[in-house]
Amino acid sequence: MTGTAAKKVGVAGVGLCTPGFRTMEAFLAGTADNSLPPAKGELLDKRNRRRASPQTKATADAYSEALQQSQLDPSTVASVFGSALGEATTMIGLLDQIWKADSMLSPMRFATSVHNAAAGVVSIATENRGFTTSLGADHNTPATALLEGIAVALAHDTPVIVACGDEAAPVGLVGKDNGWGTLAVAVALVPQELASPEMIKITVPTAATATHHGASELLIPDDVSRPLSINPSIGMLDLAVAVARKRTGVLRLDRGAGRGFCTELTR
């Protein structure tokens, strides 16, 4: 797209939840703690936490960290939730009930099988009656979630939290060799006018190749394990890490698996 290159938003906070790491700070330190229990979903109220899938809990944890870091108002901040497959494990659980147990479905499992389950329970927990949405676009999910979030920020001059996550791959459907690990990452975006000078700013992602961004350095993402590197949400992790490390340059948001959307990080 043209006409958007100069438009930027500030990144006011980041958050992460993946097995072995509970926070972005822990991830940056690089020492995994494999004794950690699965994501807790501490942001959620007790009832919804009990019913939430591991993916919803991980997304809520990452969202919560980005929210705290950015100090945005939880009851009003807009939110975008991206996931390539959404509640895939919950869906497979329903299919097992249909085809293996030959029984009726669990009403609560059905209600939480929707792609926007995380968005719904986070809005309930934060008493946020404002804007939220959920979307997916396979390996372009991080880029398109950012596009949706940046459009909200630019069109309405308002902050927005963009959270992306995909749970461990349903290997029965994608194949054992293609299994990825659970990952949830969030970034808090603010309109440029509200961004402080020290914040990293990002441009509207475009599908132009990195070289079209001019002389800016192409950022090389940190090494991560293969199961993490093929998670459809990996681009959001690469962005959050680059922001946390205060790197500048052009970042591809899909590690080669999508259409090649890139964003430029600047001071």
Added chain:
Amino acid sequence: MFKQLPPVALTGYSLCNALGGTLADVRQGLYDGRSGLADSPVPVPFSTAAGAVTAALPDLPSELEPWSTRTAQIAMLLLGQMEPQLQKLRERYRPERIALVLGTSTGGADVTEKSYKKFVEQGSLPKGYDFWKQHTYGAVLHVVSELSGARGPAWMVSTACTSSAKPFATAQRLIAADMADAVIVGGIDTLCSMTLLGFFCLDALSDKPCRPFGHKRTGISIGEGGGLVILERDGDAMALLEGVGESSDAYHISAPHPEGDGAKAAMQRALNMAGCKPSDIDHVNAHGTGTPLNDSAEAKAISSLLGDEVPVVSTKGYMGHTLGGAGATEAGLAVLALNEGWLPPSLGAEPRDATITLNIPTTRTTGNFNRVLSNSFAFGGNNVSVLLRSV
């Protein structure tokens, strides 16, 4: 509070549902007051009516054959109806400035649930099943992108029953922020066992054709199909998208706020975004699913914000609740009301529920409709109200 955005031009739309595979078929069904609901073609261990698409669906071109699913075929049928408008769109804008924002709730669930049955029974997925080409959201996006020529960013909104209403808001934002010049929006869902069983287990499924706002309403009838809509910065508008209100109930994952607070907030925000007053609204295409709770909450919301004079119609008695396809379908029906000046009867609303005081026409009604709200509400407490104006 989201600020006011410039209106965008709606330059084309297409529909496909249980009433037929073309806009003309759907229009005629509504005009005749004919329901397309019938016994569910998907085998389930209970009785229910469903809105199945019975129109002949086209075969995808050979190069897209691996992506061939019922959803993709419906998408191709919908695109074919709009080809003249799509051609103008391609002439007017560079392909990368045309974005694609669709919505779905079920995605490829119909294909996967059948394939998974074989996996359970025989230990392997059927030959020809490809998760990435038939199940995921990217699959349908690829087909629509290839067939329409849109090469801008593409994504699928999935917020249950508001999935194809929210893309209208996204399109208005993308155009306002100069991130696109045009956006193809809409959405499609198809019938599958999982949704029928799921709503049955929630005690929200009607065994007979649904009766929105009626005294005898007992639940929803699921339908399939959807609609596609072209929204542009400017162009030969059939209607204007003036505003979209979006809200969250922050109340319950699957039940609406009993007083319809979230629904009312969505409608109020649509008015605010368009710079309109409640008295500017001439008609509401209600979400009107036919469940006792949903209709009661929506009726309270409409009554409290707009009063009891404005005609309110639910069209779900004609084609069922098309879930992720409902928002685009009903926005299309709102355009029909704006352009033709008549409303179909709200099927099933007689005998009336005495607690609902809205003006719900049960015969075909003519009038001058300049502004219409189209409501969509969803699991997760997600609410959308789309405000369209005549030109």
